[in-house]
Amino acid sequence: MLRTAGCRALVSGRRFRTWSRGSERGRPREPILQPSTKRNSAGPGTLSAVGLVSLAFSFFSQDQKEQPNPEDDIILLIKKAKLSVITGKLEDADRFLHQALKLAQQTRNNQAIIYTYTQMANLAFLRGDLLNAEKLFKAAMSQMLGSGTQQDDNAVIEMSLKLCSIYASTEQHGLAVEGYKWCIETLEDKIQSQKDLPEETLSAKEKDNTRLLLGMTLDSCARYMVSRKQLDLAESLYEKALAISRQVQGETHPQTVVLMNDLATVLDMKGHHERAYDYVRRASDLARETSHPDEYVILNNLARVLMHKGRYSEAKLVYEEALKQAESKADQPVIERIREGLGELEAKTLKVQVLGEKSH
Incomplete structure (x- = not known):
């Protein structure tokens, strides 16, 4: 990414989706990359939970002393910032993070500086301040690379991925494509080089983390391509x-x-309705079996595929079930999409009825 974006550069799409490297339950979303304005997913949607959050307090994990310790103050400020985000007090969170950064810089705590920059970038992204988020992610990566972090370190790639989403959101197509290409190729090379390393050199969990990061990158890039x-x-x-x-x-x-x-x-958009049905049918069955929190979103997609296959009666029943679930969760955007689908289905059904009457 240095060659294309001024730095080596995650949150769905749309919002970034969370894979299980500190994962929450995933959600199908519209194929558009944008900062989250509704949910704080705390996952690859917000970079902290895809790797850096798990390392955060290990940065400051030295033995505690009874006398005042600047690291304790930094930790406390970051905790306050996180709590402020959870409670929706984003201005307070920004203030706490600036205080933490100032203290980290005064004490020359490089790891704290990196982590605080990252949290500030995540917060800016969450607030829709993409220009500032881009600057802060670049600042964090500059600190990391300057302190000896390798360019293929997962934390660097995670931030690169978030930059890709920023470029996609701001219609900087060239930077977005080059960024995704760099992330994917770098991860594929890294996975290949790690494949035969023994467990004592690199654990299976660490290998899986890199594979999941590749999966997350492919997912994000796919949504952008859609x-x-x-x-x-x-x-x-x-x-x-x-x-x-x-x-x-x-x-x-x-x-x-x-x-x-x-x-x-x-597949449905490409007109491959049979293949699309096979996948979405399986997804809906698994969603029901596992009590997936967004089953109704998948049901909406299933109904649409059924409609495109001409199975109107089945599609109506699935749409109605999806609408019932969406209304119970007060998910207004999905409710509107389902109602639009029902309207389209009603028009198609009426057309078939009229044509049938004419043929007689």
Whole structure:
């Protein structure tokens, strides 16, 4: 990314989705990359939980002393910032993080500086301040690379991925594409080099973390390709991401279910309705079996595929079930999409009835 973006550069799409490197349950989303304005997913959606959060307090894990310790103050300020984000007090969070950064710089605590910059960038992204988020992510990466972190370190790639989403959101297509390409190629090379390393050199968990990061990158890039109407490439990327999720996380993992649904969406858009049905049917079955929190979103997609296959009666029943679930969760955007689908289905059904009457 240094060659294309001024630095080596995650949050769905749309909002970034969370893979299980500190994962929450995934959610199917519209194929558009944008900062989250509704949910704080605390995952690859916000970079802290995809790797850096798990390292955060290990940065400051030296033995505690009874006398005042600047690191204790930094930790406290970061905790206050995190609590402020959770409670929606974003201005307070920004103030606490600036205080933490000032103290980290005064004490020349490089690890604290890096982590605080990252948290400030995540916060700016959450608030939709993409220009500032970009500057802060670059500042964090500059600190990391300057302190000896390798360019293929997962934390660097995670921040590179977030920069890709910023470039995609701001329609900087060239930077977004080059960024995704760099992230994918770097991770593929890294995985290949790690493949035969013994467990005592690199644990299976660490190898899986890198594979999951590749899966997350493929997923994010696929969603961007959908938004650019490059459906063949999106299909290929989704297939690779789905294979990784199945292998590492299992068939029933929420993220695997989401990827099945998203792949079905692309296939349906390409007119491959039978293949789309196979994937979305499986996704809906798994969503029901595992009590997936966004089952109704997948049901909405299933209904649409059924409608495109001409199975109108079945589609209506599935739409109605999806609407019932969406209304119970007061998810207004999804409710509106389902109602639009029902309206389209009603029009198609009426047209078939009219044509049938004319034929007699």
